[in-house]
Amino acid sequence: MTRENTKSFSVQELIQEKKKKKSTAGIIEKLMPYILFLTAAVSVLTTIGIILTLIFETFLFFDAVSIKEFFTERKWYPFSESEGSYGILPLVSGTLKVTLIAAIVAVPIGLTSAIYLSEYASDRSRRIIKPILEVLAGIPTIVYGFFALTFVTPLLRELIPSLEIFNALSPGIVIGIMITPMIASLSEDAMSAVPNSMREGALALGSTKFEVAIKVVLPAAVSGIVASIVLAVSRAIGETMIVAVAGGSTPNLDWNVTSSIQTMTAYIVQVSQGDAGYGTTIYYSIYAVGMTLFVFTLLMNLLAQYITRRFREEY
């Protein structure tokens, strides 16, 4: 009798204990989704923070400089005390020059590499070449900047004697090399996704491999390819250290690629390095330039997302 009593008592105790444990476990169970949601909210807050920061400080900039001057003035001389001139066009033209050169280098090399890897290379060589190519994309940009200034520029000056030490050509080419693996890798993914039955159909009709690649695979994968190019160009627009090291600091509104330039990113770096006092027009100008840069790259990224979603071919 007594034995049974103690036994039932201990079971009750166990249940009590278990209930206690359960309640703390239950709290964790209920709380965790909210805590995790908060961590997920950080990335949204980051975006909101970026946008609010840029908007607020840009407004302060437009207190001192008219919006009309910012977009239409053709000179960017923020450092002259008496007649500072804030026209974004020279910085945009510097950025576009570099980006255009990068695209001219990267698009043909990236696309042909993608075609080679997806259509010609054996499985084994693809497994070796693709990761090595992707190493190029992982090299820190300051290393590319050093390479542009100390190797590519002297090399180009042998060919073009009139080339200045700081110019648009050299950083443009090096940025092109940097974004080539991005185009190659993403385009290769898009082309590999084209089903083999389509290739086999074309081959059975008597096409050569080249004709299969150009007339069948390329058109079928075109949305992925275009999206990869748009993404790569967006990366080129936002690239900073290569142009800051090798591009120079002379904002010019022309199409000369042999002379010193300044891009939007390089301007921000130049001001950040110097002692532009907090609250001065020059200090706020980096936010206006950053805003312009942000809008440029955001539009490109949205365009790439739109292309992949809208024109994706499903097989």
Added chain:
Amino acid sequence: MNLINHETVVKRMKPRLAKNSVTKWIFFTATMFGLLVLGVLLYRIFSQGLGYLDLQFLQSLPSRKPEQAGVYTALIGTIWLMAVVAPVSLLLGVGTAIYLEEYAKASKMTNFIKINISNLAGVPSIVFGLLGLTVFVRALALGTSVLAAGLTMSLLVLPVIIVAAQEAIRAVPRELREASFGMGATKWQTIVRVVLPAAIPGILTGGILALSRAIGETAPLVVLGMPLFLAFLPNSLFDMMTVLPMQIYNWTGRPQAEFHALAAAGIIVLLVMLIFMNSIAVLIRNKFQKRY
């Protein structure tokens, strides 16, 4: 009757076949161009920098005299930076990934978070510098400290970690979760004891790749106003510091050839660190890669 005229076939096929083999070589050469550039880049940097690379270079403070200069402060600064970036970005990134993969229901809010993350990945790093300058350096008054730099870098690499962790968590098969639920485990218990251990190799691989990106980034730190030249070590999270890429940037910007050689030596140190981290990532991936 012979329907196929052999000669005509040969005549018509020949240019097409020739075109095929020529273009094949063109495509191959273009692919090799990338590898060639990589080779030239590495050769140039190693031949320029190896002469300056010795123990003294690793143990010396930066100096105006090239023969005495070293990367000690930058190396220690990089370690400090990692001490902030690794925990902050991993906690936030893995938390976000668990939320999106395990808890979030398909709603407009969830969709918005996902689109937001992919857009955040495309924002230029220098814009993160502007964010850090305004929020961490000025508004929270952290100054150009280790903490401000670390938080800025954490936000920069966050999308990389989120995407890697999401893929790792998604790769854990449903059956494992169902078995755990079937044994009476709750959702959080299942996540902590079943899903996360199975996903850890993928998360670590992504985390290391993100960290190696943070090690190489220069632009956001320059915008924060980090000093390019610093002759003392940080003692706390609120001290100033400098990191390897900034030290390299400082040396690259000087006209003398000796400093360019120093920059090359610094680049070798940086690249060795990156190769080391990447090989750890590859090792983890190969060792723990499980197929369910």
